[in-house]
Amino acid sequence: MNEFLLINSNNIADLISIGGVVQLSLAVVSVILAYIFACAVKRKITRSVVRLGIFWFGMLDKTIRPLIFSIITVMAGGVTMFFYNSASTLLYSLAIIGIIILFIKATVYTLDYALKNNKYRKHIKMLVKLALVMVIIFWTTNLDVILADQLGKVVLHFGKSQLSLWDFIREVIVIVFAIGVMIIATLVLDGWIKNLHDIDGNLKQLLLRISKILVVVIGVFMVLPSLGFDLTALSVLGGAVGVGIGFGLQKIASNFLSGFIILLDKSIKIGDRIIINNITGTVTRITTRYVVMQGFDGSEMLIPNEKFITDPVINQTYSNSNIGIEMVISVGYSSDMVLVIDTLRECIASVPEINQNMEPSVYIQKLNESGIDVFIRVWPLDGLNHGSVVRNKLNIAIIESFRKKNIEIPFPKRDVTVLK
Structure with a gap:
């Protein structure tokens, strides 16, 4: 491919010839025509933005100019060869550069679109763009061959083994590049999965977890052979890891597998109100090792996934969010119980936050030694978010109604006899 590059002795010689001047003129004309055609195409596709979608419209907007420029320069190169019977090296080199620019713009735009909600988007874009430009410079100038030849003469000694400086730098570059690609791939997949609106939260978490594992596994299996590692040696390492899991890491493995079970059977979901081991909170996150629950005071509790498999769990929003409020009111034995029950029903009807379409329960629960307990x-x-508000308003309404109707709320009384 070196004959198509700008930094080439043939290209430089062409520039000072008549054919070179013609090619340079055609290149300028190609830039102007590319701009004119791109503007015309953009006006047409703007009317179809809804049909194309935001992503494809943006992709066309970014790549239409270098695409048209490359097509026009290739056509101009063919015309030049036909009339001058000479190779149009300069025009073909410019066409290749147009394709390179198109590739860089398409890659950076796709990355930018996938990471639009990531706070490190600008930094990642800059690093990717810089990496692509460096790769293209090395490829188009043959600089990598020159560096390899010079740096290969420097030998580094590591104990009894030795390694050339170029091989060392190359392996470091491969490792850094692989890690960068895995991080970017993970971020892209995270952004894509989180933007899926047709699946529930548990499936999203499961896809996120599986995607991260696949990215790491694929990255490791692609990088290790390039570094000279034998993949068959991983079987021995896998056996050792299995033994380690069986002895020392069984709790971690149990929590890891329990996390997958929770996500698959959907026993708990993000946003559910959970009671486990007398701890009440709302699920805000499901990770590989634990579930994050936020309490009413804002504190966050990290509960191992295994607990949700082995211990009893009360999910107040498992199938619906209708959470009831239960109260016990004590009245004196001298009270008219029919009046008490009617009054309590009136109090319930006076609170607007209570769903009047669902029949409340009001009945005598127990006869205590100091009063009669009435269950409500x-x-x-919205019991999930406003349960305490409803309880407070109902208590106030009951106290005020009982005072107006002289209904006694008893308290324990004790007779004390003083012996002399």
Whole structure:
């Protein structure tokens, strides 16, 4: 491919010839025509932005100019060869550069679109663009061959083994490049999966977890052979890891597998209100090792995934979010119980946050030594978020109604006899 490059003795010789001047003129004309045609095409595709979609419209906007420029320069090169019977090296080199620019723009735009919600988007774009430009410079100038020849003469000694400086730098570049590609691939997949609106939260978390594992596995299996490692040696390492898991890492493995089970059977989901081991909170995150639950005071509790498999779990929003509120009110034995029950029903009806379409429960629960316990169950419109508000308003309404109707709320009384 070196004959098509700008930094080439043939290209430089062509520039000072008549054919070179003609090619340079045609290149300038190609730039102007590419701009004119690109503007015309953009006006047409702007009307179809809804049909194309945001991504493809943006891709066309970024790549239309270098694409048209490359096509026009290739056509101009063919015309030049036909009339002058000479190779159009300069025009073909410019066409290749146009394709390179198209590739860089398409790659950077795809990355930018996938990472639009990532705070490190600008830095990642800059690094990727710099890496692509460096690769293209090395490829188009043959600089890598020159560096390999010079740096290969420098030998580094590591104990009894030795390695040339070029091989060392090359392996470091491969490792850094592989890590960078894995990080970017993970971020791209994260952004793509999180933007899927047709699947639930558990499936998203499962896809995110599987995608990260696949990226790491594929990256390792692609990098190790290039560094000279024998993949068959991984079987021995895998056996050692298996023994380690069986003895010392079984809890970690158990939590890891439990996380997959939770995501697959959808027993708990992000946003669910959970009670486990007398701990109440809302699930905010499901990770590989633990579930994050946020309490009413804002504190976050990290509970191992295994607990959600082995221990009893109360999921208040498993199939629906209708969470009831239960209360017990004590009244004196002298109270008219029919009046008490009617009054309590009136109090329930006076609270607008209670769902009146769901029948409340009001009945005598127990006869205590100091009073009669009346049980109440009501259904708030939003018990998940406003349960305490409903409880507070209902208590206030009951106290005020009991005072107006002289209904006694008893308290324990004790007779104390003083012996002399």
